[in-house]
Amino acid sequence: MTIRYRPRPPFIPYYDRASRWSVLVAHRRCGKTFACMQDLLKRAIECERTEPRFAYVAPFFNQAKDIAWPYLKQFVAGIPGCSINESELRVDLFNRGRVRLYGADNYDRLRGGYLDGVVLDEYADMDPRAWSEVIRPMLADRGGWATFIGTPKGRNGFWDIWDRAGSEPDWFRVMLKASETGLLPASELEDARRVMTPEQYEQEFECSFQAAIQGAYFGREMQAAETDSRIVRVPWEPKLQVHTAWDLGIGDSTAIWFVQVTGNEIRWIDYLESSGVGLDWYVKQLREKPYSYDGHLLPHDAEVRELGSGQSRVETLQSLGLNNIRVIPAQRKEDQINALRLVLPRSWFDAERCKRGIEALRQYRAEWDDKRKAFRERPLHDWTSHPADAAMVLAQAVPQPSSAWSKPIKYQDAGVYV
Ligand SMILES: Nc1ncnc2c1ncn2[C@@H]1O[C@H](COP(=O)(O)OP(=O)(O)O)[C@@H](O)[C@H]1O
């Protein structure tokens, strides 16, 4: 069988690759989703294993459905013996192979199976756990391959992968800049230049990882923390009590920050996040840490009584033995954001333990309205929301003077790192 299509020349080395891992950093509209879908389908058809399984993952399910699904359907249309399952965004091939589309906003759907190959599109926008916790293990059984594609979005997890691919074996990596591919007409690029800031243009068309994340609420403050070397090793100081600040998920993640406050300094020493476990699990985790707790800050919705149990989550946590719970009253989102903006310049973060939380604070951003080409006034709801909301809970409590905040001791005092 021959499938007829004309690959765009810059993608030919990718089609011909022999490495297991690949990363493609490419400008907008250069055809990366198209090319990776072609390659995914070709490899699925050529796969000689029994029941081969392939997946394409976009940051959001709707994105996969709107952009990649039409490509895939178009590609299989001419291939005999294939069936299309619209509701599952899945194509069953004549060789018993399957290609299915997913969104990383609901990556739990992927759990349980195995994969022979996977494409992670617009990886810079994806919850990094989708890869590390779910997708990577699914490749283990059959030695499956993975491709990360996208346009840069600052020095986030996508940058880490690009950087690693430059020095580790068995990686294929390529960067496609608009000035080099010639895929977009000069007039088109000129037009884009006019409506974008130079920084935006560099990111979107010249693949620069330097630009700040557009619409990020705490981008500037987190950048300053980085520049001032406040994202370092911040040891737990046993002389100080620990405050926790929570965001409680019902269908999704619960996030908890562990913070020590001394004088003017806010030290973010630890971070915990999980989903699909009961409140007892979190209480147990808190107990297993060596910290002595001053108290626990919870968002206002923790006081709402649940229909099933008739109990609020504050009451549940209390019955599990958590003392000194303080519920932060509801505030407008913009006030919460401002509160955290004021706290971040005097914050220190433990780079290792708070890695995921820090990354989320860097990326937490406003929703983009593609029709109006402007940011909406509300935050995008994605994996970054939970850590950011929990951090804002803490920020709202900080300015209120409380005798519970400890007396100042110097940051340089030796701490214990466990
Ligand atoms: N090899 C190709 N042949 C014909 N059209 C292509 C090819 N590759 C990409 N395109 C077209 O280019 C446009 C952008 O492709 P897409 O893959 O969605 O870009 P992006 O790089 O932004 O993911 C689409 O309209 C697609 O149909």
Ligand SMILES: [Mg+2]
């Ligand atoms: Mg795309």
